[in-house]
Amino acid sequence: MLEHQLIQSTGFRNVGPVGARTGFAVRIRIPNYHGTRLCQLDGFTVTVDGEVFPFEQNSLGIRDEVYTLAELREETEARWGLTEWGEILVDKPGGLEPGVHKVEVLARIRYSYFPPDVHIFPMHEARMATICMP
């Protein structure tokens, strides 16, 4: 089962080779009340301790695939269900220090049933989360 909030505790971790980390991952549940095609998501901005990592540069990992923003926008077949988690992959050479960090996620969800000019809906959540391994 997932945690109740958007940003999950487990899965907040450094990625890349130990000693030469390339970035970090933030595990989230779907930022929506129902499952969707991946193309209905328009990226995720991540902020850690005030440092902003804009959505254009972050990727989404789900199941065994990783999608850049451009790939996500065109993915009309693969879907994300309510019971699954995905992870936002952020480039940051060296990764994050082990310890407690303030993590914010701004997920951009598209709703066709919202007026066209405001159909990309920003969903924001923040929490304290812990990096365990350097």
Added chain:
Amino acid sequence: MGSLKYGVSVYSYVNDYASVMTLEDAFDHIADTGATGIEILGEGQIEGYPEPSSAFLDRWFGLVDRYKLEPTNMCGWIDTRITLARNITVEEGAAELAQDLKLAARLGFKFYRPKFGVTSHELDPDPQWEAYVERNLDLAHQLGVVICPEIHAPTPIRHRVTDGYIQFIERTGTRNFGLMIDTGIFQDRPLTHWGSHQINDEARKHMEFLNGIKVPPEQFLEIAQYVVFIQAKFHDIDDSLEDLNIPWRPVMSAILRSGYSGWLSSEYEGLRSPWRAIDQVRRQQVLLRKLEAEFDAGTLA
């Protein structure tokens, strides 16, 4: 004994669902309220949507059987703006709708709520909706499913969107398309929470257009003949069984006087704090049944 049928939408438990609640838990919570119907989000509760495995189907029918709940309505979405670069064609939209209708019927649902894309701030549906639906009326008839788009805040009853759906019913003479009413349109006092967030002054300004559009409950009578399903939207019922946002006395009075005898499906959309929805749904089920009993006894105005 009253004429209404009571159900619960699993949407009531969103956020709890898949974190502190399984599908079976949802069946248990719903059945224990005395409700006899279950409403779901298609791409939500159906694992492997849009092509669930036979293992899921077995589990679904096992739960329906064990908890004695009748599948009522399945909600779906037509992704009109499929990508940032293009909208779907009529053929694609009709195919989406056909796929969901077949799935709904397969799971035993009698109603299907499509959410069409919109083209304006007045929430006019993309004009293609009419073609999606018309191409599927025969299929819906064969499957025994009624397609019902919802009249939902900020769209009131007296509005061209509602009129457009009614004109379609009149023009085609179909019995497989009708209106779903979301009782959030009757909200006459503002919300204090939206999702898991408290509504501060700034948020209140942004959501003013939909934070209580105060449709007079009497207007339900004007369109009742076209209404096939009611989502009993609510947000907060206190310890004295008073709803803080929806005026249930006049709403239930209008619904009952209209002769409506379909489903009232609880749809909690209040504070998303873990497990809160479970008891809120129980409260609403009691409140609605009490009002129906008062109506039957002649004491509800």
